[in-house]
Amino acid sequence: MLHDLLAFSSRLQQVRGRFAAFIGLTGPQYTILITIRQLAAGDDATVGSVADHLALTPTFVASETKKLAAMGVVEKEPDPMDMRRVMLSVSAKGEQLLHELAPVQRQINDSLFAPVTAENFALLRLLASSLRNSAEDALALSDQLLKEAGEKA
Template identity: 70%
Template sequence: MQTDQSLSSLTVSRPELLVEGDDAAFRAMLHNLLAFSSRLEQIRARFAAFIGLTGPQYTILITIRQLQKAGQVGVGTVAEHLALTPTFVTNETKKLVEAGVIEKVPDPNDMRRVKLTVTARGERLLRQLAPVQQEINDQLFEPVTPENFALLRGLAADLRESAEKARALSDYLVAQAEVAK
């Protein structure tokens, strides 16, 4: 049986995240996710460097490419999709325009907004990257099977949503702790 002291040192309290009342498995999983995230960032930086961009610029470029298939893409759409600030996306899209990989044109329906599209140069660079990206992504996700891919996709979406809520909660709790000092 756990003492009040041992319960207070747990990093989670939900029974689904405890194994025999201990959070060691949760912590190990979290560290694995952090390591995976770090590797994703490093790989993204290499993809970006391959086409002469920074990691965030590459991510914005491929997001514009993906979203433009469904219709017009603006800064706000990209920012929301990537959980970034519109100001950051605006600054990075200026650099992408200068690099000649996207273009910004005024939205004919609202002249305060711009429409973002990938240029022919941007498409060419992404096509050049594709074989390298394909090989690396195949290796990166080698353990994924058709059965657990569906689970992984759903879990990733759910974790993204819960992460937004947890970030807001952390902002609140940190602010409360600062007030209490």
């Protein structure tokens, strides 16, 4: 099972790279763009919230959003409630690119998720969320165990 999940994860990364290539972005830029779109719907798209959501460093997200802004696909505006924060949103150009990608994305996703039925979708979604949370716990535990092992050496 673990090897199947690792292989699926690798394929997901490759598919993400293909989606990104269709609109002239890198894989991480595509992921950041769609995350900004998702978080902006709830008025919480900042470098920090994107970094937290994707488990990336804020420095990396800041660097990539700067590139996306230079390409004209992301807009940055000061937060009116806290001028120290910058709110991110997908620009009209970014929305157009995502709109152009959508038909290709639907075809690829239909193929990728062909085994997922309406009946097992809810379970898959719950398991994916639970596994994401337990992976965070496992990472923290592995860091602690490595630290302890290093202290013994």
